[in-house]
Amino acid sequence: MLAEDRRAKILKFVNQHQSAKVNELSEKFEVSTSTVRRDLQKLEERGDIARAHGGAVAKEGVSFEPSYIEKEHEQEAEKRLIAQKAVELIEDGETIILDAGTTTAALSEELEQFNDLTVVTNGVNIALELVDSPHEIIIPGGNLKKRTLALVGPVAEDYLEGLNAEKAFIGANGIDLDAGVTTPDLVEANVKKRMAEKAKEVIILADHSKFNTVTLVEVLDLEQVDKIITDDDLDETVKKELVQQVDIL
Amino acid sequence: MLAEDRRAKILKFVNQHQSAKVNELSEKFEVSTSTVRRDLQKLEERGDIARAHGGAVAKEGVSFEPSYIEKEHEQEAEKRLIAQKAVELIEDGETIILDAGTTTAALSEELEQFNDLTVVTNGVNIALELVDSPHEIIIPGGNLKKRTLALVGPVAEDYLEGLNAEKAFIGANGIDLDAGVTTPDLVEANVKKRMAEKAKEVIILADHSKFNTVTLVEVLDLEQVDKIITDDDLDETVKKELVQQVDIL
DNA sequence: ATTTTTATGATTTTATTTGATTACTTTTGA
């Protein structure tokens, strides 16, 4: 095996396991500990890992997508504004669907002002946030997607099938006049689609940075969307184009 | 374990519990108190925690850790002991079912030592605890029961129906020679029953205070239970009676 | 083909980590 190959594999191993010991790597790749140390040294110089006594630890965020925790505090003010606009649409007694995501999580924080909602959410953190509320909380089953804390997969979809809700509040990564609402993950897209189908009114939550952006998977056409809630920094020309298709709040 | 890994875990523990004692950490990570103090010192230098006499406190409040925290601290040492016994029964690659509850939550904290488990749990907090792990996490849907953070109801039961797991770790509020395993809540009992049905091996986790106690709803007969894991304070006569029916660890 | 460079493993030297021990400090409660 090429030395450079080995280093690539070591990097992958460290990233996958979050850390690795020199001995472990030496055994696994059948080279001496000296060689492993030299490899780790190189990888450290390149900024790919951080060395530690006895081995190395992965540098977070290099190869991984930004996680929920990192995203949580991005554009916090915008998210709160969007949440406050969204909450205006909700009335006590309703059944609402809340998509997983940081913007909808901001909305869930505003639900304290109500007394009796039924909240269906595939966001595990949203459910926990609402534990102290008087609301009924319903969670579709599924596989936990760690990056977004969303429950996804066929089970989640099937479960939603049997529901009917007044409103669905759905997050989006891209909103575009032609491509509609898009998101980077296929399984999440399917869940979002299902959520939209089962609600009388579909409301998309997205800060201004998501507009004129297209990501991998199409979730909804703009015709299927009733309202889009965004912050006050949305470009006026973009807004004028879209407003002919959907309500923009 | 790499020293740096240990420090990362200590930081996580302190953040999750909001504080931690030196002795507690020393026991949990099986290192001397000197080492723990040096670790805490390092973490303090990095600005990650604040030290205090006897231990350390978290600097940043964790984003999602609501009110059930208080209950979590009851009989913490016993729960950790039970969790450590339970973890001995688990092997990498297995599919395990984890009931909701504080004792099983303690077990989930110990699952970091594995690399590849499939964990089915109806405990929302347990799922979140495992977000940073490499394991596959599956959640049955259902209604969120706020007091215990358990997902319950027919949806959860139906979902479990389609599963097959090696082991089910189930919490209990009462264990009695005649009444068997009991719990105070009917819907939770149904979920527990289903969990037991779908696992090859049924393991009950209960501290000594739960023995010779009968609560409202019967979950399982002792014949249906393979093992009971408890702490070291179980009354010897009680143990002798039960040991003829089930393994007591 | 021969020199030069590079990679590797073995060996020795140096540094770090750790638990135990002891002296010191803080906390507790009588």
Next chain:
DNA sequence: TCAAAAGTAATCAAATAAAATCATAAAAAT
């Protein structure tokens, strides 16, 4: 308030790991 208990810091020696050095073998360049 003062003494016992609990906790911390400082120090030491053993164990473990890293760095430095060296010899050799494999590649690369000439």
